[in-house]
Amino acid sequence: MKKNMSLSSQSLRLNIIRSYRERTGHHWNYPAYRRPYNWLIHTFSGRGEVQLENGSIALQPNSVVVLPLNKLAHYRCSEPMQLGSCAFTLQANSGLDVFELYNPPLQPVVITDQQLIEQVINAGKSDRNYFSALAAMYQLLTPIIEQSEEKIILNNSYRQLEKIFELVAANIDTPLLISDIAEFHGTSTAHFSRWFSGIVGVSPKKYIIGKRIDAACKLLLLSSHKIEAIAYKCGFEDPLYFSKCFKKSIGLTPSEYRKTKIYDLPEPIKNR
Numbered sequence: 001m002k003k004n005m006s007l008s009s010q011s012l013r014l015n016i017i018r019s020y021r022e023r024t025g026h027h028w029n030y031p032a033y034r035r036p037y038n039w040l041i042h043t044f045s046g047r048g049e050v051q052l053e054n055g056s057i058a059l060q061p062n063s064v065v066v067l068p069l070n071k072l073a074h075y076r077c078s079e080p081m082q083l084g085s086c087a088f089t090l091q092a093n094s095g096l097d098v099f100e101l102y103n104p105p106l107q108p109v110v111i112t113d114q115q116l117i118e119q120v121i122n123a124g125k126s127d128r129n130y131f132s133a134l135a136a137m138y139q140l141l142t143p144i145i146e147q148s149e150e151k152i153i154l155n156n157s158y159r160q161l162e163k164i165f166e167l168v169a170a171n172i173d174t175p176l177l178i179s180d181i182a183e184f185h186g187t188s189t190a191h192f193s194r195w196f197s198g199i200v201g202v203s204p205k206k207y208i209i210g211k212r213i214d215a216a217c218k219l220l221l222l223s224s225h226k227i228e229a230i231a232y233k234c235g236f237e238d239p240l241y242f243s244k245c246f247k248k249s250i251g252l253t254p255s256e257y258r259k260t261k262i263y264d265l266p267e268p269i270k271n272r
Contacts, residue, residue: 011093014134017222019086019120024048024077030263032074034250036217037087038099039067040140042117043108046081050074055106059083063108064117066144068099070214084117088137094162095169095211102148109143116140160185161199168208172215173233178204212236213249220258227254 017037028048041050041059048059050067051074057065059081067073069089090098111117116136123133167184168176181204182192196204212234219230231242246254 012098013089013091014137015089015091016120016123016130016133016137017087017089019084019123019133021121022083022085024081024083026077026080028075028077028081030075031260032072033252033257033260034070034072034217035067035087036069036214036221037089038069038097039073040086040088040120040137041065041067042084042111042114042140044082044084044114046077047079048075048077048081051076052106054103057106058108060108062110062112062114064111064140064144065108066099066104066141068104069097070100084114084121086117086120086123086137090141094165096165098145099148100151102145102150104144105147107147109147111140111143161196164196168211171235172212173235175235175237176208208235209245210249213246216242216246216254217250217257220254221261227258230254 024046032051042064043059043061045061046059047061050057050059050065052067053072057067059065092098092101116139119129119136120133120140122129124130164181164185167181178193179189182189185192185195187195193204196207200207202210216230216234219225219233220227223230225233227243228239231239234242236242236245243254246252246257250257252260
C-alpha cells in the first residue's frame, strides 16, 4: 500500500449494518446493483466469484474479500459455499468511506481464524457482542488495508479536498452552490471547478449529486421514509428531478432500488 496518506490522522467510524451466516448454492445469483455500504465475505467452504466493474474476485475457503461500496457487484456460486457476511461502512472525518479512498485487493486474503468472523456474525445479539464485533472487524480489515492501493486521485492536495468533502457532507440536506464552495476554498468558481475536477475526476456538481444519491441509497435501504421525504432529506427540491437523477446514476428507480434489500438486508442491525 502506498503511504501518501495516513489513516492514523483520520477519525474513523466503523458501523456494522448487518452480519450473518449463510449457505449458498447455484441459486446464489443476485442481480448486479450498487450498494451504499461495503461488503465483507469470509468463505468457510466452497467456491464462487464476484464480478465487479474493474475485475472479478474469487471466493475461496478460509479467505476474506471486501467488496467496496457503490460498485456494481454480481455474485455466482460454482461450488456450494458456507459464508460469513457483513455489510459495513468505515467513514473518515471527511465523510468519505475508507474504501472510497483505497481500492481493496482483487485477490482473496487468507484468514484461518474463524473466531473473528463468528464474533462479527453475532454482532446483533447484544451491546457487548456488538463491541466485540467491532474489534474483530478491525482485525479482519487490517490485512485488507495493508494490501489495498490508495486511489491516485486523492494523492495530492488531500487536506484541501478533505475540507471540501466535509462541507458537502454537512450540507447533504440543504442547497449548496458551487460558488459558495469556491468562496470557502478561497478561489474563483472557474478556478475551483478546474482544480476539483482535475483531482477528483468529476465536476463539483456531479460530485455533490453523487453524494446526495449515496445518501438516498442508504435511506431507501435502511429506513422506511417515503421516497418524496428522502428526496428532500438528500437536498433535492423536486422529487421528480430526484427520481430522474437516481435512475440515471443507479439504473433503477428509487422504488425499484428499495426492493433490492431483500437480497441481503432484510433485517438490518440498529445503527450504533
